[in-house]
Structures are given as C-alpha cells and as structure tokens.
Amino acid sequence: xxxxxxxxxxxxxxxxxxEYQELFKRKREVFECPSAQEAIDAQREYAKTWDYxxxxxxxxxxVINPAKACQPLGAVFAAAGFEKTMxxxxxxxxxxxxxxxxxxxxxxxxxxxxxxxxxxxxxxxGGLNNMIDGLANTYxxxxxxxxxxxxxxxxxxxxxxxxxxxxxxxxxxxxxxxxHVPHAHTPAFVGSHVDGYDxxxxxxxxxxxxxxxxxxxxxxxxxxxxxxxxxGNNRELKRVLDLMGVSHTILSDASDQFDTPSDGxxxxxxxxxxxxxxxxxxxxxxTVSLQAYCTRKTLDYIGETxxxxxxxxxxxxxxxxxxxxxxxxxxxxxxxxxSLTLERGRLVDAMADSQAYLHGKxxxxxxxxxxxxxMARFVMEMGGEPTxxxxxxxxxxxxxEMNTLLASSPFGKDAKVWAGKDLWALRSLMLxxxxxxxxxxxxxxxxxxxxxxxxxxxxxxxxxxxxxxxxPLMGYQGGLQLLRTILDKVFDxxxxxxxxxxxxxxxxxxxx
Numbered sequence: 287x288x289x290x291x292x293x294x295x296x297x298x299x300x301x302x303x304x305e306y307q308e309l310f311k312r313k314r315e316v317f318e319c320p321s322a323q324e325a326i327d328a329q330r331e332y333a334k335t336w337d338y339x340x341x342x343x344x345x346x347x348x349v350i351n352p353a354k355a356c357q358p359l360g361a362v363f364a365a366a367g368f369e370k371t372m373x374x375x376x377x378x379x380x381x382x383x384x385x386x387x388x389x390x391x392x393x394x395x396x397x398x399x400x401x402x403x404x405x406x407x408x409x410x411x412g413g414l415n416n417m418i419d420g421l422a423n424t425y426x427x428x429x430x431x432x433x434x435x436x437x438x439x440x441x442x443x444x445x446x447x448x449x450x451x452x453x454x455x456x457x458x459x460x461x462x463x464x465x466h467v468p469h470a471h472t473p474a475f476v477g478s479h480v481d482g483y484d485x486x487x488x489x490x491x492x493x494x495x496x497x498x499x500x501x502x503x504x505x506x507x508x509x510x511x512x513x514x515x516x517x518g519n520n521r522e523l524k525r526v527l528d529l530m531g532v533s534h535t536i537l538s539d540a541s542d543q544f545d546t547p548s549d550g551x552x553x554x555x556x557x558x559x560x561x562x563x564x565x566x567x568x569x570x571x572x573t574v575s576l577q578a579y580c581t582r583k584t585l586d587y588i589g590e591t592x593x594x595x596x597x598x599x600x601x602x603x604x605x606x607x608x609x610x611x612x613x614x615x616x617x618x619x620x621x622x623x624x625s626l627t628l629e630r631g632r633l634v635d636a637m638a639d640s641q642a643y644l645h646g647k648x649x650x651x652x653x654x655x656x657x658x659x660x661m662a663r664f665v666m667e668m669g670g671e672p673t674x675x676x677x678x679x680x681x682x683x684x685x686x687e688m689n690t691l692l693a694s695s696p697f698g699k700d701a702k703v704w705a706g707k708d709l710w711a712l713r714s715l716m717l718x719x720x721x722x723x724x725x726x727x728x729x730x731x732x733x734x735x736x737x738x739x740x741x742x743x744x745x746x747x748x749x750x751x752x753x754x755x756x757x758p759l760m761g762y763q764g765g766l767q768l769l770r771t772i773l774d775k776v777f778d779x780x781x782x783x784x785x786x787x788x789x790x791x792x793x794x795x796x797x798x
Contacts, residue, residue, distance in 0.1 A: 333713075333714070333717070334717040334718070335718070336718050338714060339714040339715070339717070339718045342710065342711055342714040343707070343711055343714065345711070349678075349708050350708050350709070350710035350711075351708055351709040351710055351729060351732075352678040352679075352708045352709070353652045353653060353654075353676065353677065353678040353679075353708065353709055353726065353727070353729065354478035354479060354480075354654070354678045354679040355388065355478060355479040356474035356475075356478065356479065356482070357436075357472035357473060357474050357476070357477050357478065357479060357481050357482030357485065358375055358377070358381065358385060358436050358437065358438055358472045358474055358482055359384075359385045359388055359389075359479040359482060360472070360478070360479035360480055360481065360482030360483030360484070360485075360486065360512050360580075361373070361375075361434070361436035361470055361472045361482040361483065361485060361486035362375065362382075362385045362386075362389070362397075362399050362436065362482075363389065363479070363483060363512055363540065364434075364482075364483045364486040364487050364490070364512075364538050365434035365436075365486055365490075365538075366389075366397070366398075366538075366540045366543050366544070366558070367510075367516075367536075367537075367538030367539050367540035367543065367558055367559060368432060368434070368490065368538060368558045368559050368561065368564060369431055369432070369555070369557075369558040369559060369560045369561050370429075370430050370431035370432065370555040370558070371430060371431065371432040371433070371434050371555070371558065372398060372399070372400060372424055372428050372430040372432075372433050372434070373385075373398070373399040373400070373433075373434050373436070374399075374400050374401070374402070374420060374421065374424055374433045374434065374435045374436075375399060375400070375401045375402070375435075375436050375437070375438060376401070376402045376404070376413060376416070376417060376420075376435060376436070376437045376438065376441045376446060376448065376451075377401055377402065377404055377437060377438025377439070377440050377441050378401065378403070378404050378405070378438065378440060379401050379403050381401065381438040381439075381440075381474070382399050382400065382401040385397070385399055386398070386399050388747060389544070391747065391749045392514055392746055392747040392748055392749060392755065393514075393517070393544040393545070393755060394752060394753070395543075395544045395545065395546060396554075397544075398428075398554055398555075400420065400423075400424050400428070401420070402416035402417055402419075402420040402441075403416060403420065404416050404440055404441065408440075409440055409443075409444060412444060412446055413440075413441055413444075413446050413451070414446075414451055414454060417446075417451040417452070417454075417455050417460075418454065418455045418458050418460050419460075421433060421452070421455045421460040421461050421467070422455070422458075422459070422460035422461070425460065425461045425465070428554065430555070431466065431561055432465075432466040432467070432468070432561060433461070433465075433466070433467050434467075434468055434469070434470075434486060434489075434490065435448055435452065435467060435468070435469040435470070436469070436470050436471075436472040436482065436485075436486060437470075437471050437472050437473065438472075438474055439473065439474045439475050442471065442472075442473035442474075442475070448469040448470075448471060449469065452467050452469060466493065466494075466561060467493075468486075468489045468490045468492070468493035468494075469489055469493075470482070470485040470486040470488070470489035471485065472485050472486070477679070478654075478678070478679035479512055479679075480511075480512055480577070480579055480580045480654055480655070480679060481679075483511065483512040483580050483581075484580055484581055484582055484583050484584055485583065487509060487537070487538060487580075487581060487584045488583045488584040488587050490538075490564065491537075491564070491567070491568075491584065491587065491588065492587065494561070494564050494565040494567075494568070495565070495567075495568045495591065498565075498568055500568050500569055500591055500592055500593075501569045502569060502571060502592070502593075503569045503570060503571060504533060504571050504618070504619075505533045505534060505535055505566075505567070505569070505570040505571060506527075506532055506533070506534045506535075506570060506571060506572050506573070506574060506614060506617050506618050507534070507535050507536075507537050507567045507570045507572070507573035507574065507588075507593075508523065508527075508534055508535070508536050508537065508573075508574050508576065509537045509538065509573065509574070509575045509576065509577075509580075509581050509584065510523070510536065510538065510539070510576050510577070511575060511576050511577025511580035511581060511600070511656065512577065512580050512654065512746070513576075513577070513600075513746070514745060514746025514747060514748065514755055515745075515746075515754070515755050515757075515758065515759050515760075516539075516540050516541055516544065516755070517540075517541045517544055517545045517755050517756050518541075518755060518756050518757040518758035518759070518764070518767075519541075519758045519759060519760045519761075519764065520536060520539050520540070520541035521541050521758070522758035522760055522761045522763055522764055523536070523576075523758075523760060523761065524536065526611070526626065526761050527614070529623050529625055529626060530611070530614065530615065530618070530620050530621075530622060530623060530626070531618075531620050531623075532614060532615075532618040532620060533618070535559065535563045535564075535566070535567050535570065536559060537559055537564065537567060537573075538558075538559060539557065539558055539559050540557075540558070541557065542556045542557025542558065543555070543556050543557055543558055544755070545756065568591060570593060571593070571594065571617060571618075572593055572594035572595065572596065572617045573585065573588045573593055573594075573595050573596075574595075574596045574597070574598070574610075574613065574614060574617070575595070575596070575597040575598065576597075576598055576600060576601060576610070576656075576760070577597075577598070577599065577600050577654070577656040578597035578598065578599055578656060579599075579654065579655040579656050579679075579680075579684065580654075580656065581597065585597060594617060596613050596617070598610055598613075598656075599655075599656040599659040599660050599663075599687075600656040600657050600659065600660035600760075601660065601760055602660040602661065602663070602664045602759055602760060602764070602765065602768060603633075603660075603663060603664035603667050603765050603768070604630065604633060604634060604637075604667055604762075604765065605663065605667065606660055606663060606664070607630070607760070607761055607762055607764075607765065608630070611626065626762065629761075629762035629763060630762050632762070632766070633762045633765045633766055633769070636766055636769055637667065637668060637769060640668075640769065640773055641668070641669055643773065643776050643777070643780075643798070644668040644669055644670055644772070644773070644776065645668075645669035645670070646669065646670070646671065647668075647669075647670045647671070647722045647723065647776070648670070648671045648673045648720075648721040648722045648723075649661075649665050649670055649671065649672050649673060649674075649721055649722065649723050649724070649725055650673060650674040650676070650712060650715065650716050650721045650723075650724040650725070650726075650733070650739065651665070651672055651674070651675050651676070651724075651725045651726065652674075652675075652676040652677070652678075652709065652712055652724070652725075652726040652727075652730065653677065653725075653726050653727060653745040653746075654677060654679060654745070655677045655679060655680040655681075655684040657744075657745050658675050658676070658677045658680070658688070659684075659687065659688060659691060661725055661744065662675050662688065662691060662692065662698070662701070663691060664765075664768065665697075665725075666692075666695040666697040666698055668769070668772075669697060670697060671697050671698070671700065671701065672692070672697075672698060672701045673700065673701055673702070673719060673721050674701070674702060674704065674712060674715045674716065674719070674721065675688055675692075675701060675702070675703045675704065676703075676704040676707050676709075676711070676712050676715075677704075677705060677706075678706060678707065678708055678709075680703075680705040680706065681705055681706070682705065684705055685703050685705040688703040689703055702715075709729060709730070709732070709733065712724075712733060713732075713733055713736055713737065716733060716737040716739060717736070717737055720737065720738075720739065721739050722739060722740075722779075723739055723740050723741075723742055723772075723775060723776075723779075724737075724739045724740070724741050724742070725741075725742045725744055725745075725772075726741070726742075726743070726744070726745060727743065727745050727746060727747050727748060728743060728747055728748050728749045728750045728751070729747075730743070731750065740775050740778070740779055742771060742772055742775050744759065744768070744771065777798060780793075780798075781794065
C-alpha cells in the first residue's frame with residue numbers, strides 16, 4: 287500500500303493511488319449495481335430541465351440537503367457566549383458530538399459541551415437520573431460558573447420536564463441550590479438552529495431577570511444572533527460603539543470563546559458576557575437584536591419588562607449599517623462621530639470604484655433568513671441582481687419581507703424568494719435560470735460543481751476554508767471586507783474565462 291511512515295499522503299491524494307482505485311472499482315461492480323453510463327448521462331441531463339425542476343420544487347415529503355441545522359446547535363452556540371458557561375444537552379452523546387463538531391470545524395477551535403448520555407433505558411423510563419448524575423459530573427469536573435441546559439429529540443419525545451429535573455438534581459446535591467442552571471426546551475424535530483438560539487437566549491434572561499424589579503438606566507443591550515462571523519463582527523461592533531460613546535452590553539459574546547490564543551495555556555472558557563452584566567442587562571434602556579429571526583421570543587420577553595426593543599436583519603453594507611447606527615444613536619442619545627462618517631464615505635468610494643465589475647451580476651443566495659435578507663440588500667447596493675433568495679428556515683413572514691425589499695430596487699424586479707426550500711431545489715433553480723455566483727456556506731460547493739457558478743463563502747458553516755470568521759462583515763469596515771471578498775471571486779472568474787493563450791486571452795489584463 288502507498289501509505290507508510292516514509293511516504294505519508296493526505297486523503298485527497300491517497301485514494302487516487304492504484305490500489306484504492308481498484309478497490310473502488312470492485313465495490314461498484316459487486317455492491318452498487320451500476321447503471322450503464324448512457325443511462326447515467328441521460329438522467330444527469332434530464333435533471334437540468336424545467337420539467338425536472340417543476341417535479342423537484344413540488345416535493346413535500348422529502349428534504350435533500352437543507353440549509354439549516356437543528357435547534358440544540360443554536361442553544362449550544364448561544365450558551366458559549368456567556369462567562370464560564372458549560373452547555374449541557376439533555377440527550378444522547380451522539381447528538382452533542384454533532385454540535386461540537388459543527389462549531390469546531392467552522393471556528394477551528396475546541397467547542398466544549400456535555401450531554402446527559404441518555405440511552406435506551408432513559409428513553410423508556412425518563413432521563414431524571416441522567417440529569418442528576420450529569421449535572422454533578424459537569425459541576426465537579428469542569429468548574430463552570432453556569433450550566434446551560436437544552437434538549438434533543440429523545441428528551442422532547444418522552445416529555446422530560448427540565449425545570450423539575452433541574453430542581454430535583456439540586457435537591458439531590460448535584461449542584462448548589464443557588465448555582466445558575468438556565469434551561470431551554472429545544473426539540474430538534476421542529477424549527478432550526480435560529481429557534482434554538484432564541485429559546486436559549488430567552489431561557490438565560492428569564493433565569494436572571496424573573497422576579498427582579500427593573501431600574502431603568504442608559505445602557506443599550508446588543509444581541510448578535512447566531513453568527514458564524516461573531517469573532518470579527520462582535521469586535522468590530524464594540525469598536526464602533528466605543529467610538530460613539532455608547533454604554534453597552536453584548537448579550538452572548540462568543541468572540542473570545544471561539545478565538546483563543548496558542549500560548550501554551552488551554553482555555554476551556556474564554557471571555558463571554560459576564561453573569562453580572564447579564565443580570566444587570568435588565569436595567570438597560572433598550573435591547574437591539576442584530577438578527578430578528580434569531581430573537582423573536584427573546585425580544586417579546588424583553589419588551590414585557592418595559593425595555594425598548596429594536597431588531598435588524600444582519601446589518602451589512604451602507605444602508606444596513608446606516609440604519610443600525612442611527613437607531614443606536616437615537617436610543618443612546620449620542621451623535622455619530624465624524625470618524626464613522628469618514629469610514630462610510632470610504633466604503634461608498636470603494637463600491638463606486640468597482641461598480642463596473644459588479645453591475646448586472648446575478649446571484650443565488652442561501653442561508654438563514656436574516657443573512658439572505660442582508661446579502662440581497664447589499665447585492666442590490668452594488669448593482670447586482672439577487673436572482674434566487676432561499677432560506678430553508680424562512681417562513682411566510684420572511685417571504686413577504688423579502689418581496690418588499692426586492693420591490694424597492696430595480697435590481698430586484700426579477701428576483702424570486704424561496705422559503706422552506708432546500709439546496710437540491712436551488713440546484714434546479716440555478717440550472718434552469720443560471721446565475722454568475724452563489725453566496726452561502728460551504729455546502730454550496732456542490733452547487734458550484736454542478737452548475738459552474740463560483741461559490742462565495744460568507745455564512746456559517748465554512749468548513750473547507752480557514753479564518754473567514756476572524757474578519758468582520760458588519761459595519762463600514764466589514765462592508766469593505768465583504769466587497770473585497772466578492773470582487774476577488776469576480777476577478778478570479780474573469781481570469782479563468784480569459785486564460786487560454788491566443789484564444790480567450792484578449793482581455794487577460796493586469797490593470798482592472
């Protein structure tokens with residue numbers, strides 16, 4: 287075999303070796319009952335047709351590659367943004383392995399979470415004993431300041447009551463009676479990770495605020511939402527708020543947790559919103575959500591306390607940042623400083639410099655509802671056309687908001703909104719109504735391969751590229767990063783389309 291201590295090949299090269307190719311060939315012949323190549327080619331061509339598209343879009347009993355994850359992933363992400371908090375998922379170990387893997391593969395950082403290790407007996411008799419033992423082990427082994435409990439399908443199907451289970455565990459001495467154990471029911475068979483984020487955020491705030499009397503102050507709370515770019519975005523947001531002189535609390539700040547240094551010291555917990563600030567956030571003047579669809583229940587709860595609330599759709603680009611900063615300035619009673627006005631002008635100038643290469647480009651955009659809204663808006667600011675806008679976890683309200691947005695610009699007149707559809711449906715859309723680029727997560731690389739439209743990776747999860755999350759997309763500075771990322775892909779495509787000597791290299795120019 288080609289693999290040895292003297293000749294180590296990674297998987298990308300190893301499985302191209304003759305020995306493995308022979309194994310694959312025999313596997314196809316013996317086990318896979320292969321069809322004739324002619325039949326395969328015919329089916330591949332048929333899958334590009336409008337007839338297949340209509341059948342594909344009519345699917346209602348099968349989901350293929352949805353652009354979403356399940357609720358507990360969102361809950362684990364939300365919990366990671368609080369000081370010394372261990373996420374405790376009431377369910378099986380396999381589920382928690384998925385959440386940890388998803389986060390660590392995107393951020394390239396350890397993602398700590400534990401489970402109650404429910405198995406068949408717990409599925410029959412309930413998971414109380416698992417909760418009692420699990421909380422005790424988590425408290426003694428990992429020294430957290432808070433344990434945030436969420437659920438998986440198994441616990442929800444059998445109807446485990448988290449509030450009573452946690453109370454019983456405290457009575458058994460698993461953790462002290464006054465120890466912080468907020469909880470959220472996050473059934474994985476409904477909703478998505480944005481709902482799990484929402485449920486956990488509401489659960490944490492209820493834990494600290496319930497029964498407390500509010501003393502209104504001047505601070506502004508910011509809830510970032512489920513954001514795979516939180517490392518860069520949260521830091522940029524704090525820089526901007528400091529420039530404005532706004533006293534603020536970021537509720538669930540995971541920027542340090544998912545960006546720890548390599549200095550010889552392992553940090554299971556790093557940064558995060560302090561528990562004292564979380565409790566004091568009740569007294570803020572207002573709470574602003576950067577992703578409305580991630581915080582629907584949370585903002586309703588906050589509004590009931592008497593705070594002002596405002597929400598946005600992942601503010602990107604010029605107009606998105608303008609709206610956010612003007613609202614925060616209004617709530618905090620401050621002026622937007624000249625330094626930020628200059629940053630805005632530089633972004634506008636950069637967009638004008640590159641407008642000729644962006645005008646008229648067609649895009650397919652997929653991801654969470656807030657992200658798709660924000661990207662479609664930014665694309666139209668650049669003179670592009672968001673031809674296909676798809677959110678598997680988008681509903682009727684999102685669809686209506688999207689249609690209103692698209693109708694506000696001549697660049698959105700031919701765009702279509704696809705709520706609840708998956709990436710296999712998007713494949714048909716892109717094959718029948720081609721676009722120049724697709725914007726989304728790493729899962730779009732299969733769309734790129736099948737349709738030829740280059741993928742621009744701008745949302746969670748990004749598994750096959752490194753360090754994107756360390757740079758901001760929000761704010762005017764983030765807008766420059768966003769613009770550069772898209773332009774690089776545009777110019778790469780121009781080079782590929784004009785690189786054959788004496789044939790297509792008429793405009794293989796160095797100056798653009």
